[in-house]
Amino acid sequence: MTKPTNPIHTKTTQPQRATRDSRQPLRIALRLWGFDESEVQSWMSGLPDVDGTIAWKISRVRRETDADIVVHLVKPARGADDAFCWHSIQANRAVLASYAAGRTEMILFAGSAEELLKRRSGHWALMGSLPPQAALAKLGRLIAASSTRPAGMHGVVRRDVLRMIAQQLDAE
Numbered sequence: 019m020t021k022p023t024n025p026i027h028t029k030t031t032q033p034q035r036a037t038r039d040s041r042q043p044l045r046i047a048l049r050l051w052g053f054d055e056s057e058v059q060s061w062m063s064g065l066p067d068v069d070g071t072i073a074w075k076i077s078r079v080r081r082e083t084d085a086d087i088v089v090h091l092v093k094p095a096r097g098a099d100d101a102f103c104w105h106s107i108q109a110n111r112a113v114l115a116s117y118a119a120g121r122t123e124m125i126l127f128a129g130s131a132e133e134l135l136k137r138r139s140g141h142w143a144l145m146g147s148l149p150p151q152a153a154l155a156k157l158g159r160l161i162a163a164s165s166t167r168p169a170g171m172h173g174v175v176r177r178d179v180l181r182m183i184a185q186q187l188d189a190e
Contacts, residue, residue: 043067043070043071043072043073044071044072044073044086044087044161044162044165045073045075045084045085045086045087046072046073046074046075046085046086046087046088046089046158046161047075047076047077047082047084047085047087047088047089048074048075048076048077048088048089048090048091048154049077049082049088049089049090049091049109049112050076050091051090051091051092051093051105051106051108051109052091052092052093052094052095052105052128053091053093053128053150055076058076058091059076061150061151061154062074062076064151064155065151065154065155065158066155066158066159068158068159068162071162072158072161072162074158080112081115081119081121082121083121086122086165087122087123087124087161087165088112088116088121088122088123088124089123089124089125089126089154089157089161090109090112090113090123090124090125090126091126091128091150091154092105092106092109092125092126092127092128092129093105093128093129093150094106094127094128094129094133103129103133103135106127106133106134106135107135109125110125110135110138110139110140113125113139113140113141114139114140116140117139117140123140124140124141124142124143124183124184125138125140125141125142125143126143126145126150126153126154126157127142127143127144127145128145128150129144130144131144141181141183141184142184143157143183143184143185157183160183161183164182164183
């Protein structure tokens with residue numbers, strides 16, 4: 019977790035860096051894998067909005083186009099005889115597909131490093147000892163601090179900074 023899991027895409031950057039337009043909030047969509055939607059919905063009011071600069075929502079669509087970044091919340095679910103975690107595989111596929119579509123997505127993983135897929139795409143961050151709500155709040159603040167908003171474009175989360183964010187959460 020201390021280095022990028024997919025070196026092909028780690029140097030991908032967005033053109034035209036500029037400061038984020040404070041009039042438009044950064045839109046963070048949450049895709050849930052193994053988390054109960056009603057539980058996550060109960061956290062929404064407690065997640066930071068950083069003076070209106072972050073707007074949170076739960077995404078129920080496969081390809082989210084109305085968000086600046088999608089965070090896949092993954093809770094590992096593995097039966098006694100299962101060799102893999104279906105939640106991790108599906109989230110991994112979604113993040114891989116996001117590159118081709120030009121979307122920015124990452125995974126916040128609630129399990130231990132031993133439960134991670136051996137081959138992963140994109141940026142994965144471990145919650146570590148933080149409860150999911152606290153890890154998500156911290157991640158939101160870090161994403162907001164790393165985002166820019168070029169004139170006339172949707173918010174942009176820099177992938178190079180996203181890699182550092184994933185590493186920072188892993189340190190907890």
